[in-house]
Amino acid sequence: EPEVTQTPSHQVTQMGQEVILRCVPISNHLYFYWYRQILGQKVEFLVSFYNNEISEKSEIFDDQFSVERPDGSNFTLKIRSTKLEDSAMYFCASRPGLGTDTQYFGPGTRLTVL
Amino acid sequence: SQQGEEDPQALSIQEGENATMNCSYKTSINNLQWYRQNSGRGLVHLILIRSNEREKHSGRLRVTLDTSKKSSSLLITASRAADTASYFCATDVFYGGSQGNLIFGKGTKLSVKP
Numbered sequence: 001e002p003e004v005t006q007t008p009s010h011q012v013t014q015m016g017q018e019v020i021l022r023c024v025p026i027s028n029h030l031y032f033y034w035y036r037q038i039l040g041q042k043v044e045f046l047v048s049f050y051n052n053e054i055s056e057k058s059e060i061f062d063d064q065f066s067v068e069r070p071d072g073s074n075f076t077l078k079i080r081s082t083k084l085e086d087s088a089m090y091f092c093a094s095r096p097g098l099g100t101d102t103q104y105f106g107p108g109t110r111l112t113v114l
Numbered sequence: 115s116q117q118g119e120e121d122p123q124a125l126s127i128q129e130g131e132n133a134t135m136n137c138s139y140k141t142s143i144n145n146l147q148w149y150r151q152n153s154g155r156g157l158v159h160l161i162l163i164r165s166n167e168r169e170k171h172s173g174r175l176r177v178t179l180d181t182s183k184k185s186s187s188l189l190i191t192a193s194r195a196a197d198t199a200s201y202f203c204a205t206d207v208f209y210g211g212s213q214g215n216l217i218f219g220k221g222t223k224l225s226v227k228p
Contacts, residue, residue: 035216043157043218101145
């Protein structure tokens with residue numbers, strides 16, 4: 001069964017460094033999402049992406065964040081200058097399209113900012 | 115209460131017993147989804163119920179939705195030790211232009227003892 005994949009599974013970085021989290025959504029899916037989960041807290045929506053552009057973003061998704069779909073398969077989340085509070089599990093999700101609301105999540109990337 | 119808030123926060127039962135988790139939300143929704151998360155792992159989609167549905171079954175899972183009370187319940191029958199996980203409800207909030215962004219609750223931590 002197709003699944004969303006994410007790399008790396010764990011990323012450790014120094015405060016102020018840039019990180020890029022990578023996701024390969026399920027082939028033929030049209031909607032893509034990033035969520036994050038700070039340890040012990042709820043999963044929070046960051047951004048949705050459709051038709052090669054951001055369709056919605058939350059307050060968390062400030063100028064330090066950006067997303068890109070550089071080719072037909074990858075979907076990336078970049079954090080320009082990481083802060084300690086960016087430490088969290090980041091989940092990518094994809095959805096087939098209109099009429100199918102189920103979102104399929106990847107296994108997540110655990111980001112640790114030191 | 116916050117959108118998509120589950121109760122109880124933690125539930126401990128014996129194998130073979132049924133587990134019931136509840137979710138309440140505040141705004142109108144398109145659908146409500148339940149996810150499972152094993153400790154530190156990704157989110158696994160369990161079941162989706164649309165706003166015009168009242169009950170749905172999938173294997174040992176039964177989900178109900180009461181839009182008048184803005185609440186949902188997830189019942190796991192004949193629980194197994196492998197059902198031990200955190201369970202989250204997520205709502206797809208209804209508004210024009212929504213791209214299906216999910217709002218998650220804090221989750222119920224289920225422990226099934228052998």
